[in-house]
Amino acid sequence: MDRRKFVAATGLAGATGLLSACGNRNGPQVECGNQTTSETFKWKMVTSWPRDFPGLGTGANRLAESINQLSNGRLQIKVYGGNELVPAFEVFDAVKQRTAEMGHSATYYWKGKAPAAQFFAGIPFGMSAQELHGWIYYGGGLELWREVYAPHGIVPFLAGSSGPQMGGWFNREINSVADLKGLKMRIPGLGGEILRRAGGTPTNIPGAELFTALQTGTIDATEWVGPYNDLAFGLFRAAKYYYYPGWHEPGTGLECIINQQAWNTLPEDLQAIVRVACQAAVTDTLSDFTYNNGVALKKLLDEHAVDLRRFPDEVLNHLGEISDNLVREMASEDDLMGRIYASFQAYSDIVRPWSAISDRTLLNLRADPLIR
Amino acid sequence: MDRRKFVAATGLAGATGLLSACGNRNGPQVECGNQTTSETFKWKMVTSWPRDFPGLGTGANRLAESINQLSNGRLQIKVYGGNELVPAFEVFDAVKQRTAEMGHSATYYWKGKAPAAQFFAGIPFGMSAQELHGWIYYGGGLELWREVYAPHGIVPFLAGSSGPQMGGWFNREINSVADLKGLKMRIPGLGGEILRRAGGTPTNIPGAELFTALQTGTIDATEWVGPYNDLAFGLFRAAKYYYYPGWHEPGTGLECIINQQAWNTLPEDLQAIVRVACQAAVTDTLSDFTYNNGVALKKLLDEHAVDLRRFPDEVLNHLGEISDNLVREMASEDDLMGRIYASFQAYSDIVRPWSAISDRTLLNLRADPLIR
Numbered sequence: 001m002d003r004r005k006f007v008a009a010t011g012l013a014g015a016t017g018l019l020s021a022c023g024n025r026n027g028p029q030v031e032c033g034n035q036t037t038s039e040t041f042k043w044k045m046v047t048s049w050p051r052d053f054p055g056l057g058t059g060a061n062r063l064a065e066s067i068n069q070l071s072n073g074r075l076q077i078k079v080y081g082g083n084e085l086v087p088a089f090e091v092f093d094a095v096k097q098r099t100a101e102m103g104h105s106a107t108y109y110w111k112g113k114a115p116a117a118q119f120f121a122g123i124p125f126g127m128s129a130q131e132l133h134g135w136i137y138y139g140g141g142l143e144l145w146r147e148v149y150a151p152h153g154i155v156p157f158l159a160g161s162s163g164p165q166m167g168g169w170f171n172r173e174i175n176s177v178a179d180l181k182g183l184k185m186r187i188p189g190l191g192g193e194i195l196r197r198a199g200g201t202p203t204n205i206p207g208a209e210l211f212t213a214l215q216t217g218t219i220d221a222t223e224w225v226g227p228y229n230d231l232a233f234g235l236f237r238a239a240k241y242y243y244y245p246g247w248h249e250p251g252t253g254l255e256c257i258i259n260q261q262a263w264n265t266l267p268e269d270l271q272a273i274v275r276v277a278c279q280a281a282v283t284d285t286l287s288d289f290t291y292n293n294g295v296a297l298k299k300l301l302d303e304h305a306v307d308l309r310r311f312p313d314e315v316l317n318h319l320g321e322i323s324d325n326l327v328r329e330m331a332s333e334d335d336l337m338g339r340i341y342a343s344f345q346a347y348s349d350i351v352r353p354w355s356a357i358s359d360r361t362l363l364n365l366r367a368d369p370l371i372r
Numbered sequence: 373m374d375r376r377k378f379v380a381a382t383g384l385a386g387a388t389g390l391l392s393a394c395g396n397r398n399g400p401q402v403e404c405g406n407q408t409t410s411e412t413f414k415w416k417m418v419t420s421w422p423r424d425f426p427g428l429g430t431g432a433n434r435l436a437e438s439i440n441q442l443s444n445g446r447l448q449i450k451v452y453g454g455n456e457l458v459p460a461f462e463v464f465d466a467v468k469q470r471t472a473e474m475g476h477s478a479t480y481y482w483k484g485k486a487p488a489a490q491f492f493a494g495i496p497f498g499m500s501a502q503e504l505h506g507w508i509y510y511g512g513g514l515e516l517w518r519e520v521y522a523p524h525g526i527v528p529f530l531a532g533s534s535g536p537q538m539g540g541w542f543n544r545e546i547n548s549v550a551d552l553k554g555l556k557m558r559i560p561g562l563g564g565e566i567l568r569r570a571g572g573t574p575t576n577i578p579g580a581e582l583f584t585a586l587q588t589g590t591i592d593a594t595e596w597v598g599p600y601n602d603l604a605f606g607l608f609r610a611a612k613y614y615y616y617p618g619w620h621e622p623g624t625g626l627e628c629i630i631n632q633q634a635w636n637t638l639p640e641d642l643q644a645i646v647r648v649a650c651q652a653a654v655t656d657t658l659s660d661f662t663y664n665n666g667v668a669l670k671k672l673l674d675e676h677a678v679d680l681r682r683f684p685d686e687v688l689n690h691l692g693e694i695s696d697n698l699v700r701e702m703a704s705e706d707d708l709m710g711r712i713y714a715s716f717q718a719y720s721d722i723v724r725p726w727s728a729i730s731d732r733t734l735l736n737l738r739a740d741p742l743i744r
Contacts (some may be wrong), residue, residue, distance in 0.1 A: 066648055072444060072641035125738075128731060130502060130535070133655060163502070164730035227726070245733040269444035274644075276438055281653035283505060290506035293730070294723040301725075308729070316737065327700035353665040353673075353737060354599070357680070358536035358665070359500060360735040363616040363727060365688065366497075 041075045041266065044100035045256075050208050054232050055225070055292065056254070059160050059285040060104040063256065065276045088206040092257070096152050101262035104159065106254055107145075108189030115330065116337045118150045118342055120158070124190055124323040127284055129161045129251030130359070131351045134299060134336050136253065137199035137279075140348040143339050153192045153260040157278040160254030160285035162295065164354025166230065167311060168223030169214065169239035171357040172313055177318045186210060186222035191248030192325065197322045207233065214238040223248065228289060236300055241309045247319055254285065257363050260292060277299075282335075395614065399585035404577040404600025412446045412552060413638065416472035420460045420481060422580050426604050427597070427664065428626070431532050431657040432476040434648060435628065436470075442645045445637070449474060462576040468524050473634035476531065476625055479517075479600070480561030481576075487702065488520045488709045492528070493625050496695040498716075501533045501623030501658055502731070503723045508625065511719040516712050525632040529650040532626030532657035533667065538602065539616040540595030541611035546683055550691045558582060562698065563620030569694045580606070594711055595620065599668035600661060608672055611683045619691055626657065680710075724734055 019142050045064055049056035057079075064077035080100070082088030086281075091103040092110045107117035120141060135141040136158050145156050172183065180198035185192075192202030204214055207229075212220045215238040223246065224230050236242065256278050263271070300306040332339030417436055421428035434448035452472070455462030463475040464482045467672075478490035481546050493512060494504050507513040507603030508530050521528050524533075544555065553571035556607070557564075579587055579601075585591045587610040595618060609613065628650050672678040685693075705714030 004533060066644070069644040070641060070648055106392070119581065128734065130658060133659040134666070137659040164734055166730075223484060226730070244729045244738070245732075247734075247737070250734045251451060252381055261570040264518055269442065272438070272441040274504035276442055276652045277648055279655050280648045282655040283651050284509065285508040286502060287505040288724060290726070291719070294719075294726040295505070297652065297726050319736075326568075335619035347663070347666075350437055350670055354662070354666040354669050356738070357616045358538075358598070358618075358671070359731070360738075362536055362619075362622045363735065365617070365619070365692075366728070 003148070006117045021179060022284065028148040038074070039267075040073065041270070043075065043077045043262065045077050045079045045100050045102040046084075046086050046100040047080060047276075048091050048105040049078075049080050050206075051084065053081075053207065054286070055162065055228055055285060055289050056160075057081060057252070058261060059281060059288065060282060061327050063277060063281045064090050066280065067273055069275060070273045071270055075273065079104075082155055082206055082208070087206075088208075090153070092154070093259050095154055096104065096261060097368070098259045102261050103257045104254065106252060107156075111189055114148050114328065115154065115333070117145065117156075118190055118330075119190070119340050120145045120148075120255070122249060122251050123195060123344075124250075125312070125320050125349070126250055126353065128252070128359075129163050131348075131355060132251050132253055133158070133161070133282060134351060135159055135344065135347045138246060140343050141347075144336075146243050147336060148340075149257070150260075154259045155260050155263045156256070157256045157275060157283045159278040160255035161282055161289070162225050162249075162252045162254065163289045164251055164358055165223065165249035166225070166226045167243035167246045167248075168221050169235045170221040170241045170309075171214070171217075171229065171239050172220045173241060173309070173314060173370070174243065176312065177315055179314070180318075183221060186213065186224075187217050187248065189248075190323070191223070194319055194322045195247065195324060197326065204316055211235060211238055226293045227300055228292040231296040231300055236304050236306050240307065242300070243309050243311055245336050246312070248315055256281070258348055272294060281365050389421065404513045410446070411508070411639075413642070414446065415447065415449045415474050415634065416457065416467050417449050417451045417474040417476055418457050418472040419452060419475065420454050420477040420578075423456065423580070424561050425601070426454075427534065427600055427657060428532075429453060429659050431626070431660065433652060434656060435476070435531060435653045438649045438652065439645055442649060442652065443642055447642050447645065451476075453582070454578060460580075461576075464524070464526070466476045467526055467629050467631050469636060470631045475627070475629045476626065477575050478624060479528075483561055486520050486524065487705070488687065489517065490518075490526075490561050490562055490702075491712050492517045492530070492627070493561070494619040494621060494623050495699055495716075496622075497692050498568060498622055499723070500727065500731075501535050501625070503720075503727060504623050504625055505533070505654060506531070506723060507719045513719075516708075516715060517709060520712075521629070522632075527630045527632055527635045529630070529647060531628035532619075532648040533661070534597050534624045534626065535655055535658055536598070536623055536663045537619075537621035537703050538598045539615035539618045540593050541602065541607045542593040542613045542615055542681075543586070543589075543611050544592045545613060545681070546687060547649060548684065549687055552690075555593060556591045558585065558591050558596075559620065562695070563595070563619075565698060565715055566620065566691055569698065570691060583607060583610055588630045598661065598665045599672055599720075600664040603668040603672055608676050608678050612679065614672070614678050615681050615683055617684070619688055630655070671687050 047060045061079050064079045067075050086094040091105045094100045095103040109122045111116050119368040149156050175218045183200035186205050187202050195202045214222050243306050419432045433451050436451045439447050458466040463477045466472045467475040479493045482489050517528050555572040559574045560576040567574045582594050586594050703710050
């Protein structure tokens, strides 16, 4: 991506004219109090995560803190957990209406409002986190994402990654396609639609309510994120089986969304700070998830004797076929969705052979027979 | 990593006292011209890469440009290609001696000066890029790295990743361990030492000289980076075979190093800008490499009919054993190296099962039979 082009497209180049006036001893002294660089912005960031929730909530906190530090306090962001200022799944509308200037969430929650956005969190059986980032930053993904959100007056940034997610916690064993029939499972986005087409009953409920829903039998199964978050929720106490791999979210991107009018008020250097802090947050959150998923998986296996299972190939193949059909259907819905799908597929065809001879081959060199 | 602790350990907290004086209308007007925030720093960044070289040189350029933008021109960095201001492999000494305030390179080039640093670029048969970043940012890696460079008066940051690297270009076929005997190959760092122990003759020459060395028979083989960079050098024209995977560099971290005294002169917000811009550069460069390695691999196969080969298992197992022994030997050399190895291994034991049930399983779900 050409960053200068991006700044020009979304920024206020003219606002920076005063930036250096204060440092100029020959300039009018009155500029000092009014200079653009010393103006302080106080913004709200609403999130879809429980406050301080590991990886997701804390990732949003660190992003806000980072922007504060980089701007030397000129852009101060107060973070709200899900349901504190607005409900967890109203982050998009809150930013659109400027109830909050900024939001931290995942695009698949907005399938009813901006269905094309789902691609930017990744799709079932799709790209790994690393591959997805290649598309977003270098393959034209971010430009398409901006096009999807523009009619809503929202500017999107990739601002995190949970990495690959797990297949979920189950109180019913899945040994065949037939076992998916009637399965009441919390699974949002495309994964949920695929389950519906396979005969299940997908629901989406906020993370904070999952444990009770699973324990009381309101749902038979739930996916959430991975060991790190699942351990924190104690989901292993409410379910018999833990399935892997998570076919539906191979490398989920998180988003930071900003109200376009609020964005336009920022001087160019603060815009650059937000943009780069979001990009740093991608490495930060993915590192957090990678490290802590490892730590939590070990605890789940060693201390809580969690029963790891594997979806049979028959089930994965069935879900994979439904997924391919679903995504192709989406692509035919409108021009923009068609262009996103075409871009996504063209990149996917290019990156998969590379991943196959690099990361996949390297990971397969390892002798971890227990899990292989 | 606790960022506040890091800033406190390496920063100059006292220098920020004046930061907000200019914006305060009641403060003395004279502060405006002298405020810490308007002081401009002009730094040199020396690199080990040919100027503007894809991914490596351009990654360094983008990092410098990003710091310039975020700081609104208060920290201006001029980038020098390898051999422009100092030779490509004297970046470490140049930063140590403050010939340049900043350098962009890879730790394994300094095996003669700071051998323990090699771990932070990753080790043969070791962690993927994503796993390595987890260790550096969350597993204590960065703190150990700072300890390695502190006696040299250098502050390190992870500032990029090439992702997994390829096994190299060969004019001799490798069908057995015996074929490694006498092999003259450009391969730096630990990979080179492993080849030496396997009977080969490793050399390290700068990238710009590789094509000629391979074409004239000065060397039998060379690794460089991956399709993206190898295509740019035209290495396919000088060699018969292209081997994969690159056992020796499974996810190479790049570094930004800063002279400690120069670092100490920066106000706290500029230090934060450097730190976060470096972290963003990790996402940026890995995305660049992932996207463009895919594009270049397709060209190498479709347009240049490159002959891809695979090292036999016998060869990989042999190199793997030598590697394990070498790394254990290194660990016994001194206390710090021992602690780094212990940290690296402990994390590796934790993260590998996680990668196995997540990324590895997901990548193996894909049906790319040609390459699998």
